[in-house]
Amino acid sequence: SSQTHTQANMERIHLLSKIATSEQHGENSPYFDGWKAYDQNPFHLTENPNGVIQMGLAENQLSLDLIEEWVAKNPKSSICTKDGISQFKDIANFQDYHGLYEFRKAIANFMGKVRGNRVTFDPDRIVMGGGATGASESLMFCLADPGDGFLVPTPYYPAFDRDLRWRTGVQLVPIICNSSNDFKITEEALESAYENAIASNIKVKGLILANPSNPLGTTTDKQTLQTLMRFINEKNIHIVCDEIYAATIFNTPEFVSISEVLQEMEQDSSNKINRELVHIIYSLSKDMGLPGFRVGILYSYNDHVVSCARKMSSFGLISSQTQLFLASILSDEEFVDGFLSESSKRLAKRHQTFTQGLEKEGITCLASNAGLFVWMDLRMLLNKPTFDEEMELWRLIINDVKLNVSPGSSFHCVEPGWFRVCFANMDDQTVDIALKRIRAFVKKGRKNERATMNNKRTKSFQKNLRLSFSSRLYDEATMMSPRMMSPHSPFARSPLVQART
Amino acid sequence: MLSAKATLNSHGQDSSYFLGWEEYEKNPYHSVNNPNGIIQMGLAENQLSFDLLESWLNNNPDSSGFTAQSVSSFKELALFQDYHGLPAFKNALVDFMSEIRENKVTFNPNNLVLTAGATSANETLMFCLADPGDAFLIPTPYYPGFDRDLKWRTGAEIVPIHCSSSNGFRITESALQDAYQQAQNQNLKVKGVLVTNPSNPLGTSLSLRELELLVTFISSKNLHLISDEIYSGTVFGSPGFVNLGLPGFRIGAIYSNDDIVVSAATKMSSFGLISSQTQFLLSQILSDKKFTKNYLSENRKRLKQRHEMLEKALQKTGIRCLKGNAGLFSWVDMRSLLSAQTFEGEMELWKKIVYDVGLNISPGSSCHCSEPGWFRVCFANMSKETLLLAMQRLSTFVDSVKKTNRSHPRHVNRTSRKTKSLPKWVFSLSFASARLGKNGA
Numbered sequence: 001s002s003q004t005h006t007q008a009n010m011e012r013i014h015l016l017s018k019i020a021t022s023e024q025h026g027e028n029s030p031y032f033d034g035w036k037a038y039d040q041n042p043f044h045l046t047e048n049p050n051g052v053i054q055m056g057l058a059e060n061q062l063s064l065d066l067i068e069e070w071v072a073k074n075p076k077s078s079i080c081t082k083d084g085i086s087q088f089k090d091i092a093n094f095q096d097y098h099g100l101y102e103f104r105k106a107i108a109n110f111m112g113k114v115r116g117n118r119v120t121f122d123p124d125r126i127v128m129g130g131g132a133t134g135a136s137e138s139l140m141f142c143l144a145d146p147g148d149g150f151l152v153p154t155p156y157y158p159a160f161d162r163d164l165r166w167r168t169g170v171q172l173v174p175i176i177c178n179s180s181n182d183f184k185i186t187e188e189a190l191e192s193a194y195e196n197a198i199a200s201n202i203k204v205k206g207l208i209l210a211n212p213s214n215p216l217g218t219t220t221d222k223q224t225l226q227t228l229m230r231f232i233n234e235k236n237i238h239i240v241c242d243e244i245y246a247a248t249i250f251n252t253p254e255f256v257s258i259s260e261v262l263q264e265m266e267q268d269s270s271n272k273i274n275r276e277l278v279h280i281i282y283s284l285s286k287d288m289g290l291p292g293f294r295v296g297i298l299y300s301y302n303d304h305v306v307s308c309a310r311k312m313s314s315f316g317l318i319s320s321q322t323q324l325f326l327a328s329i330l331s332d333e334e335f336v337d338g339f340l341s342e343s344s345k346r347l348a349k350r351h352q353t354f355t356q357g358l359e360k361e362g363i364t365c366l367a368s369n370a371g372l373f374v375w376m377d378l379r380m381l382l383n384k385p386t387f388d389e390e391m392e393l394w395r396l397i398i399n400d401v402k403l404n405v406s407p408g409s410s411f412h413c414v415e416p417g418w419f420r421v422c423f424a425n426m427d428d429q430t431v432d433i434a435l436k437r438i439r440a441f442v443k444k445g446r447k448n449e450r451a452t453m454n455n456k457r458t459k460s461f462q463k464n465l466r467l468s469f470s471s472r473l474y475d476e477a478t479m480m481s482p483r484m485m486s487p488h489s490p491f492a493r494s495p496l497v498q499a500r501t
Numbered sequence: 502m503l504s505a506k507a508t509l510n511s512h513g514q515d516s517s518y519f520l521g522w523e524e525y526e527k528n529p530y531h532s533v534n535n536p537n538g539i540i541q542m543g544l545a546e547n548q549l550s551f552d553l554l555e556s557w558l559n560n561n562p563d564s565s566g567f568t569a570q571s572v573s574s575f576k577e578l579a580l581f582q583d584y585h586g587l588p589a590f591k592n593a594l595v596d597f598m599s600e601i602r603e604n605k606v607t608f609n610p611n612n613l614v615l616t617a618g619a620t621s622a623n624e625t626l627m628f629c630l631a632d633p634g635d636a637f638l639i640p641t642p643y644y645p646g647f648d649r650d651l652k653w654r655t656g657a658e659i660v661p662i663h664c665s666s667s668n669g670f671r672i673t674e675s676a677l678q679d680a681y682q683q684a685q686n687q688n689l690k691v692k693g694v695l696v697t698n699p700s701n702p703l704g705t706s707l708s709l710r711e712l713e714l715l716v717t718f719i720s721s722k723n724l725h726l727i728s729d730e731i732y733s734g735t736v737f738g739s740p741g742f743v744n745l746g747l748p749g750f751r752i753g754a755i756y757s758n759d760d761i762v763v764s765a766a767t768k769m770s771s772f773g774l775i776s777s778q779t780q781f782l783l784s785q786i787l788s789d790k791k792f793t794k795n796y797l798s799e800n801r802k803r804l805k806q807r808h809e810m811l812e813k814a815l816q817k818t819g820i821r822c823l824k825g826n827a828g829l830f831s832w833v834d835m836r837s838l839l840s841a842q843t844f845e846g847e848m849e850l851w852k853k854i855v856y857d858v859g860l861n862i863s864p865g866s867s868c869h870c871s872e873p874g875w876f877r878v879c880f881a882n883m884s885k886e887t888l889l890l891a892m893q894r895l896s897t898f899v900d901s902v903k904k905t906n907r908s909h910p911r912h913v914n915r916t917s918r919k920t921k922s923l924p925k926w927v928f929s930l931s932f933a934s935a936r937l938g939k940n941g942a
Contacts, residue, residue, distance in 0.1 A: 012761065015692075015725065020629040020765035027768060064576045071575055080558050080565030080782060088558065089551045094749040095618075130617050130773035131582075137772050141654050142507045146633075167628050167654070167769070236502070276502075285582075292581040292777030294617070308507040312654070315621045316773035320749030321782065 019167055026161045034394075034404040043402070045429060053434050056404040058214065058372045059425040060248065060289040062350060063343040067288065070335050077328035079321055087324065094320040097313050099128050103323040106330035107297060111282060113336060114247045119259045121299060127309045129296030130316020132244050132283035133163050136208075138312040139279060139298055140168040142305050143238050149173045149202035150240075151193050153185050155411035155418070157214045157242075164208070173197045173204065176414055179377075182366060183216055185209075185224055190231055206238030206277075207231075212245040212255065215411050215420035216375050217368030219253060225261045232277055240279045247287035247340055250348035251369035262301070276302040284326070286372060288339075293322045347372070347424060350431070354423045357435035361442045365421075372424040376405070379417030381445065390416040401441045403434060506654060517851065518543070518645035518867035525861040532887065540891045543861040545701065545829045546882040547735070547746035549807065550800040554746075557792050564785040565778070578777045584770050586615040587780040593787035594754065600793075601733060614755040614766040615780070617773035619731050622753040623650045625769045629762050630725050631657040636689040637727070638662050638680045640672050642832075642868035642875070644701045644729075651695070660684045660691070663871045666834070669823060670703055672696075672711045677718050693725030694718070699732045702868050702877035703832045704825030706736055734797070735804060736827040750779045804829070804881060807888070811880045814892035818899040829881040833862075836874030838902050847873040858898045860891055 034056050043051035075081035079088045094100065104123035111121045129135025144150065146169025152160060153175040164170055175193040177183040197204045207228065211220040220228075232239045241258040249255045262278050265271045280299040285291035295318055300306050330336060355365055355374060365374040382389040387409050394407040397419075408418035423431065521543050530538035558564065581587065588610070595608035616622040631637065633656025639647065640662040651657055662680040664670040677694075684691045694715060699706040707715075719726045752775055755766050787793060811831055812822055823832040839846040844866050851864040854876075865875035880888055 012759070015630075015723065016759075016761060016765070017629055017632050017635075019632075020761065025765070025768045059580060061576075061580065064579060067579070068575050078565045081562060082559065085555055085558055088555055089548070092551070092554075092747045092749050093546060093548065095751075130621070131771070134617075134772040142504055145504050145506075148504075162768075162771075167772075290579045292579050294582070294774050294776050302503075304503060304507065308503070311649070314618075314649070315624055315654075316617045317751050319617075319751050319776035319779040321779050322776045325778070 025166055034398050037398045038404045052402045052404050054404050055422045056406045057425050058422050060286055060372050061425050062346040064289050066339050077325050091320045091324050097310055100323045102327035106327045110330045115257045119263055125299055125306050127298040128313045128318045129298050131294045131296040132281050134316035135296035135298040136163050136281050138309050140164050140170050142308045144170045144205040148205040149197050151175050151207040153177050155215055155413035158410050171202055178415055204237055208240040210242040212370035217371030219255050219370055222256045229261055229265055233273055238277045242281040244283045245286050245371050249370045250344050350423050361439055373420050373422040376419045376421050378419055382417050385416050387416045401437050516645050516867045518863050521861040524855050539859045539861050541861050542879045543863045544882050545879050547829050548882050549803040553796050578781055581777040584767055590780040590784035593784050597787050612756055612763055614770055615775050616753040616770050618751040619753040620650050621773040622755045625766050626755055627651050627655040627657050629765045631692045635692045636660045636684045638694045640664050642702055642865055642870035645867045658689050661869055674714055695727040697729040699827035704828030704830055706827050732828050807880050818896040830877050830879040833876045833878050835876055839874050844873045858894050
């Protein structure tokens, strides 16, 4: 009987941990519904030209050809080729959680280059993590106890909810930002968030900032960074800077890293800066487009944190095979300089093509100079400035326009009507098609009477509502089928997934 | 200012197990450059069959996805971060797991979760099965890394199931019940039992009787059973896979029939996925069934040979081992060499062996053995010559101890209550050196 089944299920759940059975992994959020729509009907230029175009995945695919070229010319960077096989045994055996020295040195140099060599990084402070995902979780384990809080400016990367909170028990307290000042962080918002935390009996341990920002695509200006440094030093809390998009800058203003601000402010002792409060999260997933290689980096100016995080890196070391490859490619200064310059150019061009295309249709985006996406303003398409309206519009975009974009609410944005749209994970033709579809959608919206539009929208909303409810229920079977991918890589059509041998 | 986890010593790395490594790294043996250095016998690695892998790689140049011919797959690999794992790899893996078990069982790739090493797999399972403060029962002696892997960030507790040499360290029903009772006395909720099969450090596989005992026990108390089978490939009687000897590549896996566990663990694997290029390489290797068959049989032969070499050499010096049939190490009985049958005596002996004899072996106390005098000695991570040299050194040392004992007979054996904790100097050594980074095996 179903009652027995439910009872049996309850008993089973009781046998597992609270963490395993809670919803704190966050994957039931509507954020992932768009992906499901894409998975079920993925766009392909020739095979499925009417499918859903994936614009919800912040990947950098524009410059992988440069890396492929380098790989073909440098067989020694692999332990499996004739040229590299002499290193196989040592590398296969190498599980030291300090990581290969050459690898750490190469990463430190790379990070310095990305910051115009205005700062240098110490290879001995480089700690590995299982992607930035693993690195940021470990950092939370080092800095905060269960129940402690971290301040985070909104809108922010949705997976922070899982990565920073799920197994650590840490709480996130939002620093509210809005469009009135281009979503910049104000001192008032900062103080207000801190006070809210105190009022809720949450012990604030630090602040986490993504710079450049996901989803905004903007960089934090030096003044704000200085304000933040003063704030955290005054309150004696940590600052964690997720600089994972540092090399995706394609326009002025120039990127200013927390490391530069630290270096400058330290020089004046009246600033009373404690460097032990400063930590950086980095990765090669965005700057180099290598998310599959799981290269997470934790960099801390605090010796104790370095030591502790290093031990924790046992839970997510970077494959030694990958460390060797990266040590090789990143030590090639000529390649790195060329890559960074060319990658930036291509991102600039793609950003320009896309934003200009949108502007022609009267759609504006937040002015941005970095990232793999734009923060698109569709507030004028909402009947009312509510999140229900945003959801309705979003479902329309997925089902009628067939673009998987990400609604601002999934980023905890306080204003409805904003959408994050990724542009670097597709070729030029696909961008063209996406813009054509947007053009058609906007034209249709203008042509139709408001009443007719409402009627249509209500119908499709109801249809979509059904879709949304069924997909919101946690569907184990669907999630586990080979075609349904994780939110991290909806590559249903990747040949790697189709392969059976 | 930092978390409790960062400030306490619950990472377990002050244990002598890791300290021995520190000493080794300060003065590592090298046949030419440092012939008097310390020989590493505390690392359970298998270095015996790399030549076979290297020759396979030479014959399969496109396996890396990195040659000019195969570079077209580079982009797909570079972008592949799906936490369900590379299907080709998982399929090859479950086939292999079946092969090991003579195809008596088949495994469903959908029940397999890939993780960055067994270290990550063990921790992830704990996060799925235990709340902070919950306990798992583990038979002693056990792998020292469990203290970190299972307890540190999870907040879970370990309660030992005491095993003794009187019956070859086999798990008994009374030991199980005692452990369970002990947990109750400490107000700890027991969530399950974790066994390593074959055992590290014993080098033996669980008997049918023990397995039956365990299954009955967990069924009656509604507990989980975790079987860490990382050494399943090292059984001298049957083949296995972990023994491809690739610890640097960080390849781990969880297999569970509970779909909620699989689902939660899959999401958690985000914190430690296996590099896609590594998954790809392994899928190529494991799919070559001819190669794997040959590799396993050859590797097994070499391990058996090495194991016998060690056993015989020890026998000659009058030292016995627990009769082992698996693993990359032997569980050696050095009780006759102790000046006193206490853990202090064991530490004293261990110090001598590390510093004077120049062998880094692992003392039983670091494995939570309840009887002093047992040591884990690894044999598969060095050349034959080095092993012979190590045995020579040990032989010389044992002879000298015997001479000393004859001229100065030992006092009556003391077993004091103090033996439960390690002496203070063990802890003070931990801050001396930072150059310690082994994850252990």
